[in-house]
Amino acid sequence: MSEDIHALSGAYAVDALDDIERARFERHLAGCSACQAEVDSLVAAAHQLSALTDVAPPPSLRAKVLAEIATVRPLPPLVVPQSQPVDEDESPVAPTPVAAPTVDTTSSTSPAGSGADELEDRRRSRSARGFSRGWRLVVAAATVAVLAIGGFTVWRQVSQDPQRVMADQVLAAADATRYGERLAGGATATVVRSSSLHRAVLITSGMAQPPAGKVFQLWLQDATGHMTSAGLMPGGGDQVVVLSGDATHSKGAGITVEPAGGSDQPTSNPIAFVAFA
Incomplete structure (x- = not known):
């Protein structure tokens, strides 16, 4: 310890x-x-x-990547010098003689060997052009892939709703416990609490909107009966709201009607109070 x-x-x-x-x-x-x-x-x-969980990309992402591949301008290929340095202490090595290819002089007016050399030059030129084009396509595809991945990462981060993710985690927690209360007019308020996550989630159904200039404020009650603000509700109707603060040792949660912006302490009797018992 x-x-x-x-x-x-x-x-x-x-x-x-x-x-x-x-x-x-x-x-x-x-x-x-x-x-x-x-x-x-x-x-x-x-x-x-x-809250940083993977989500599926939008259906438009694949089409965007494929479309951008044809429009991204690649960088030119790097040219590597073919010359090699010679050690001054070593004697130059004479090149190994190579037999000249046989050329049919009856079918060409060029000097012997020039036809084979020209053919070989053309082959090398085509090979170099093919390699250069293939390399540019690889660079273009890699560039678009990097841009697409970066864009998807940003999209994934901004598309997350931490409150909704936390609510889902509380509702799915193994130790999640539900407490319910019926409100006036047939509306219901249910609080789901997870001690392992230290959080509670309020779920309302059929709740009326607050009066003009007023807001619904949430509260957590401790063992002494003291009420601590747990945030504001966005309105009435059907809501799923994560209560602010550690709800592990709270004895209940309440909803009051408060002036716009909320209050430090309840100024009205709760319209709903859900006891954690």
Whole structure:
């Protein structure tokens, strides 16, 4: 067990402590504001990291990549010098004689050997042009692929909704527990809490809109009955909202009608209160 109780904040934030260490740290956490702030920041960071999940690319991405391949201008190929340095201490090596190819002089008026040389030059020229063209196509395709992957990465990051991802994780958690309450007019409010994720999610159905100039504000109630703001609802109707703050030890969640912008403490009786029991 660590001798420095403050050093357990990181492991506590990701639920990596055993039962003895967790109990010891939670007793310390109740009276240490520095550890409370650090745990809150680490939990928020862990939730942001967990939101970075792969999603399917849009159907238009493949067509865009194929279209861009034909429009991206490639760079010219690199020309590598063929000459090789000669060591001054070594004597030059005489080239090995090569027999000249036999040329049918009856079918050409050119000097002997010139026809074979010209044919070989043409073959080399065609080969060089084919290699150069193939290399340019490879470079173009690679460039478009890099651009497409970079664009997809940016698209994937901006398309994520961290709140929705967190809500899905809470709802699918193995320790998710549901608590329900029926509101006036037949509307319902259900809170799903996961102690392992330290979060709670509010699900409303058929809820009326708040009065003009008012908002619905969410609250978490601790063991002493104190209410802590857990954020604002975007409106009535059918909503799925992640409550702000650590809901692990909360005793219930409530909804009140507050002035626009919210309040530090409830200014009205809750229109719904869901007890975690």
